[in-house]
Amino acid sequence: MTELLIRGGLVFGPDGPLEADVLVTDGVITRVDARGSTTTGETVIDARGMYVMPGAIDVHVHSRDPGFPEKEDFGTLTAAAALGGVTTVLDMPNTVPAVDAAGVLESKAALARPKARVDFGLWGLIRFSSSEDQLEELAAAGAVGFKAYLGYGFSTSRKQVLQSVDADDPDLEAPPDYGTLARLAPAIARLGLPLVIHAEDPAILSAFRRPLETYADLLESRPAEAEAVAISAAAAIARESGVSLHVAHLSSALGLRAAQDAMRSGARLTLETCPAYLWLSDQDFPRLGTSMKVFPPIRTAADRDALVKAAANGVIRIVATDHAPHTDEEKSRPFGEAPSGSPGVQTLYLSCLELAKRLGDVSLAPRWVSEGPAALAGLGQDKGAVATGFDGDLVIVDPLRKTQVRPALMRSRQRHSDLDGQEFGFVIRDVFLRGRPIVRDGKLTGRASGRMVRPARLKS
């Protein structure tokens, strides 16, 4: 039996913050009670003056592994995650080969396991040609759900397996469209897993396509209408089939309004936004340059403020990163050619803590990064809370020290991010994965001990 006792911290449990001791026995939280009443465990951590929070679950990361080791791999991804207090990552399926079948998922899991410093789950890919059988097999192999990239087709020969429809690739299979979603949604609903969409309507993107020279070009080429239309259309399908629809990286006030309309009309919808959309606006482009080239784009201050408000009042329940590293060389290409994406997993918790503090309620942060994500991924029985019976995935946060985001601190292979230069009034001090230390005093410790997580099927 191994025991970990975290003594005297301010514990952010389901009933709000409380000064308490947390005992973890063989990886599972066995007691959360008032200070001083717990027996001594094998390892005792003094957390007086600290916050004790549930480990974050980043539901949207791109490990690039296998496929693009120059950008990232499971080792560097999960080192960055651990240092940021993220104890579970859910990896998107656009690695190489793309995760469109059970066998691919199984080999990806086998490759990730020995490198993973945190727990991980894997999303499956929906292709234009995907069959119900393929999705059933992916679910049986442990997929946490399915992702459809509207407008991105599967290339049958090229190394970069997902290509925008406008890419010049003779081997491009048609991208999944609303027909694909309507065809597969009933099966996904039966499986009790979420359907995730990259919500930008391809027809609207194609109508507004233009050369990208300035940031204004980017905003005009990917208007908020594209997001709103994709959400409304997918939500109509979700409502009919009963599937749980999850909107990745919500970026606009217009998209938010479409989502709220859909929720009111009975669709089962969850919303995710990313720190970049909550922190930045087009005004930051002169300072950040291509670091902030992401799809969908970071829009206006009014969009940002609408998203912050929706996160504060619980309409948006999940903040994830869309952690998508590239190389410095790729990101320093001219604006039109630089690939979209930025790393973020290491700053997820810190940025959410700072935003929550400014909104007057620090406990919003663990709700956005842990409780909401656990529910989405079907992990809510084991993860997402500091409470008896949950995994001992715990983060000790120092609320009196500051972290300034700078490349030298970052452990992702891509060290420049769109939050460069931001200062957050917290430090992630210690991180425990199922009761074992993976970060002590801001430094990685121990061997890779991450496990693959599997969802408890959502009840439909």
Ligand SMILES: [Zn+2]
């Ligand atoms: Zn993504």
